[in-house]
Amino acid sequence: xxxxxxxxxxxxxxxxxxxxxxxxxxxxxxxxxxxxxxxxxxxxxxxxxxxxxxxxxxxxxxxxxxxxxxxxxxxxxxxxxxxxxxxxxxxxxxxxxxxxxxxxxxxxxxxxxxxxxxxxxxxxxxxxxxxxxxxxxxxxxxxxxxxxxxxxxxxxxxxxxxxxxxxxxxxxxxxxxxxxxxxxxxxxxxxxxxxxxxxxxxxxxxxxxxxxxxxxxxxxxxxxxxxxxxxxxxxxxxxxxxxxxxxxxxxxxxxxxxxxxxxxxxxxxxxxxxxxxxxxxxxxxxxxxxxxxxxxxxxxxxxxxxxxxxxxxxxxxxxxxxxxxxxxxxxxxxxxxxxxxxxxxxxxxxxxxxxxxxxxxxxxxxxxxx
Amino acid sequence: xxxxxxxxxxxxxxxxxxxxxxxxxxxxxxxxxxxxxxxxxxxxxxxxxxxxxxxxxxxxxxxxxxxxxxxxxxxxxxxxxxxxxxxxxxxxxxxxxxxxxxxxxxxxxxxxxxxxxxxxxxxxxxxxxxxxxxxxxxxxxxxxxxxxxxxxxxxxxxxxxxxxxxxxxxxxxxxxxxxxxxxxxxxxxxxxxxxxxxxxxxxxxxxxxxxxxxxxxxxxxxxxxxxxxxxxxxxxxxxxxxxxxxxxxxxxxxxxxxxxxxxxxxxxxxxxxxxxxxxxxxxxxxxxxxxxxxxxxxxxx
Numbered sequence: 239x240x241x242x243x244x245x246x247x248x249x250x251x252x253x254x255x256x257x258x259x260x261x262x263x264x265x266x267x268x269x270x271x272x273x274x275x276x277x278x279x280x281x282x283x284x285x286x287x288x289x290x291x292x293x294x295x296x297x298x299x300x301x302x303x304x305x306x307x308x309x310x311x312x313x314x315x316x317x318x319x320x321x322x323x324x325x326x327x328x329x330x331x332x333x334x335x336x337x338x339x340x341x342x343x344x345x346x347x348x349x350x351x352x353x354x355x356x357x358x359x360x361x362x363x364x365x366x367x368x369x370x371x372x373x374x375x376x377x378x379x380x381x382x383x384x385x386x387x388x389x390x391x392x393x394x395x396x397x398x399x400x401x402x403x404x405x406x407x408x409x410x411x412x413x414x415x416x417x418x419x420x421x422x423x424x425x426x427x428x429x430x431x432x433x434x435x436x437x438x439x440x441x442x443x444x445x446x447x448x449x450x451x452x453x454x455x456x457x458x459x460x461x462x463x464x465x466x467x468x469x470x471x472x473x474x475x476x477x478x479x480x481x482x483x484x485x486x487x488x489x490x491x492x493x494x495x496x497x498x499x500x501x502x503x504x505x506x507x508x509x510x511x512x513x514x515x516x517x518x519x520x521x522x523x524x525x526x527x528x529x530x531x532x533x534x535x536x537x538x539x540x541x542x543x544x545x546x547x548x549x550x551x552x553x554x555x556x557x558x559x560x561x562x563x564x565x566x567x568x569x570x571x572x573x574x575x576x577x578x579x580x581x582x583x584x585x586x587x588x589x590x591x592x593x594x595x596x597x598x599x600x601x602x603x604x605x606x607x608x
Numbered sequence: 609x610x611x612x613x614x615x616x617x618x619x620x621x622x623x624x625x626x627x628x629x630x631x632x633x634x635x636x637x638x639x640x641x642x643x644x645x646x647x648x649x650x651x652x653x654x655x656x657x658x659x660x661x662x663x664x665x666x667x668x669x670x671x672x673x674x675x676x677x678x679x680x681x682x683x684x685x686x687x688x689x690x691x692x693x694x695x696x697x698x699x700x701x702x703x704x705x706x707x708x709x710x711x712x713x714x715x716x717x718x719x720x721x722x723x724x725x726x727x728x729x730x731x732x733x734x735x736x737x738x739x740x741x742x743x744x745x746x747x748x749x750x751x752x753x754x755x756x757x758x759x760x761x762x763x764x765x766x767x768x769x770x771x772x773x774x775x776x777x778x779x780x781x782x783x784x785x786x787x788x789x790x791x792x793x794x795x796x797x798x799x800x801x802x803x804x805x806x807x808x809x810x811x812x813x814x815x816x817x818x819x820x821x822x823x824x825x826x827x828x829x830x831x832x833x834x835x836x837x838x839x840x841x842x843x844x845x846x847x848x849x850x851x852x853x854x855x856x857x858x859x860x861x862x863x864x865x866x867x868x869x870x871x872x873x874x875x876x877x878x879x880x881x882x883x884x885x886x887x888x889x890x891x892x893x894x895x896x897x898x899x900x901x902x903x904x905x906x907x908x909x
Contacts, residue, residue: 361903440838444616445616445869448613451609465734496735497736499739597685
């Protein structure tokens with residue numbers, strides 16, 4: 239019943255969003271707000287709310303007040319679809335979200351079909367989000383291949399190594415990341431000595447490490463998430479392997495340090511720039527922390543995504559989704575994460591990934607460019 | 609590489625064997641596949657972590673690593689024995705004379721209950737077992753490197769299995785267990801308190817699983833609420849491979865499964881290690897359906 243009612247509402251509203259906006263301008267903030275990834279969704283929602291507040295303090299956009307609606311997808315793609323439908327029904331001008339690629343992708347289709355409603359994700363890195371050629375999808379974070387590329391460039395240019403082994407956890411994220419790493423590595427003239435998968439959830443990697451030990455790798459790249467990354471790092475050290483462990487943003491979690499223990503020292507990870515080192519971000523960080531406590535990995539990205547959306551609305555001079563998308567595609571936006579330009583797909587044109595290292599039991603950013 | 613994989617395989621195999629013993633003992637005595645047994649192993653790992661954390665907070669200056677391990681093992685074994693006893697009393701005893709399917713479903717229910725209970729009580733994030741020892745390398749010959757924990761696990765598993773063998777073959781309660789396994793009615797006629805023997809069987813199986821849980825938590829340094837599932841399936845497989853209901857069979861089955869996984873991953877493909885191990889299991893069962901050391905159980909089934 240609700241579904242039918244929703245579809246009818248959608249049909250009535252199709253194409254009529256701009257005329258329907260009324261006095262306030264609604265923007266959606268979507269992500270896993272409850273559940274085990276609840277912190278991520280809350281961070282996103284808080285970032286968007288803070289941006290709306292800052293704009294409202296300056297008189298809103300197009301002279302109208304901005305209001306934020308939250309959508310909780312509980313990192314479930316099915317919930318993400320109903321969140322997107324809810325946003326369409328409420329008549330949002332744009333949506334900031336989601337966190338997980340598996341949620342952002344189905345949601346983007348609903349928003350596109352409902353009149354090309356703009357969606358900007360602050361966190362989803364899977365290429366499929368923008369590769370489907372939808373005019374209304376944008377992201378302010380990087381793509382998986384930029385991340386794999388950044389790690390490979392570091393290995394090629396900053397480390398004098400020849401023997402590189404590559405493992406992944408066979409997930410969309412992990413294998414995708416490992417594949418992109420290998421692609422860039424081969425382009426730079428290094429052929430991995432080993433490439434293979436492990437099972438996510440497994441705890442014992444001694445067998446595969448013993449086999450790797452025969453090939454004496456100097457670098458072990460792992461595409462995957464922190465529990466397996468931590469165990470691999472630790473078990474490799476226990477087997478007496480002397481290598482540099484490299485992984486992606488799925489590993490940059492305090493749990494990784496706890497699981498791997500002292501073996502984590504010197505491990506390299508790709509992640510976005512340290513936001514405390516971005517001059518433009520400082521004012522936002524101060525206000526964010528005063529209001530919501532310590533900022534999360536994607537809080538400031540969510541703030542910037544909302545900021546960009548509102549700037550585009552201002553420039554378009556209307557809430558017509560097609561005009562907003564056109565502005566996003568052609569313009570340059572000054573935000574708290576620096577100046578942002580979108581390419582034809584809707585990705586930011588510059589790779590945001592840099593190398594971090596584990597130093598004294600902490601993650602430390604190595605340099606500004608990889 | 610061969611020797612290293614042998615050590616890797618024996619370590620994991622020893623743990624499978626300890627858990628498999630619980631499956632096989634319970635099956636031998638009441639013909640029930642206790643699917644909640646993997647959860648007991650998981651609870652053992654948590655009990656160990658909690659005991660160490662409690663001791664380190666309560667005792668000023670902390671406790672020496674060896675004492676911490678002993679404490680964790682003791683706590684896990686006690687807690688697990690209590691869980692095993694309660695589980696049998698609440699979920700299986702009332703169904704003793706029900707159709708065979710009922711206790712099996714009850715076991716699945718207990719498994720889901722315990723997993724979710726721990727998930728809610730302890731959270732979904734992984735728990736980290738404290739790094740107790742600074743230098744864990746026992747000996748290092750370049751290509752072969754064996755850690756103290758690996759040696760401790762292998763030795764510990766063999767000691768516990770030997771102890772269990774002594775208990776079953778040479779004590780009064782062991783004799784009673786064997787008698788109950790053979791024929792419950794006849795055993796009762798001889799004055800054996802069958803319910804009591806079944807409770808003890810559950811407790812012994814559970815305390816072995818609890819010890820296995822602590823060993824694994826210490827070895828990998830990582831525990832979460834879902835580890836019981838995979839370990840339970842593997843150990844059950846080991847029990848079937850060795851011949852379910854047969855105690856030496858469970859020990860041998862566990863070791864063989866551990867070695868198969870380790871050599872399969874090392875020499876053929878790490879991605880296919882479970883496929884290799886389970887293909888061999890199917891082959892063995894096709895040739896010898898009752899398992900390696902299993903007797904024909906036709907008259908019991």
